[in-house]
Amino acid sequence: MTDASTTVLPAALANVDPAQVVLLLDCDGVLAPIVDDPAAAAVPEPVLALVRRAVDECALVAVVTGRNVERAREMVPVDGVWLAGMHGMHVVAPDGTEFLDEVAVAAREHVAVAAQLAQTVGWAYEDKDLTVTIHFRQRGALGQDVDAEHVKAQLMTVLNPLKVEVQHAKQVLEIRPKGSKTKADGVRIVADSVSGIESKVVVYVGDDLTDLDAFHGLDELHARGIRTVKIAVGGSEAPEALVAAANHVLERESDVPIFLAALLGN
Ligand SMILES: [Mg+2]
Structure with missing residues (x-):
């Protein structure tokens, strides 16, 4: 039997307790549909509801985005979410702890x-x-x-x-x-905050070229023996290199909420 939810959930996550999942999500093109005017981009309420559930059920949830933290917080106004803004140059933990890239x-x-x-x-x-x-x-x-x-x-x-x-x-x-932090650093900063990261599964969902940096961050974690799942959102604009580097591809933006619901057990 296959339905939409089973086809969007990678096999590596099929029987994983959400409490073991460190969930890292890009914002635009993943949580927020791409629109012509970037200032008008918004995360739909049903997706925000899934992010709220993920915060309750997962080990950690972070939004890793090119947006600055202030804008990311406006777009994802969910308590308990880590925000890694400007591609990892500015990371803010839910308790307010900040990591700022001095090079930048x-x-x-x-x-x-x-x-x-x-x-x-x-x-x-x-x-x-x-x-x-x-x-x-x-x-x-x-x-x-x-x-x-x-x-x-x-x-x-x-x-x-x-x-x-x-x-x-x-x-x-x-x-x-030049030489500033990337999404790989954002992934590392967030992952380093998770106690018992060795037993967790680190999942990243992205749609653009800078998410390839995040995938490299997951590769570094994988090299340390940590389970990782790299997910690309496909579609006509998806960079080939990102799709090629992914463990799993969601065909389109609208598959993301279906994936999240499946990950959380509906
Ligand atoms: Mg994006």
């Missing part, structure tokens, strides 16, 4: 140059303090004929390549401090 803080003024250029030229951008994101999904301000490579070339005329790097992900360019 020191490079803040260099990253800010990208926001200044974006504002001057009229690109759609988001200043997240330690990183800046240039958005391409809304073409209005940018024009159809301007592509990411063109924008990246313009950015590199004003950015200091010793201090800043530009990363190309789904319909965005991320301008981030």
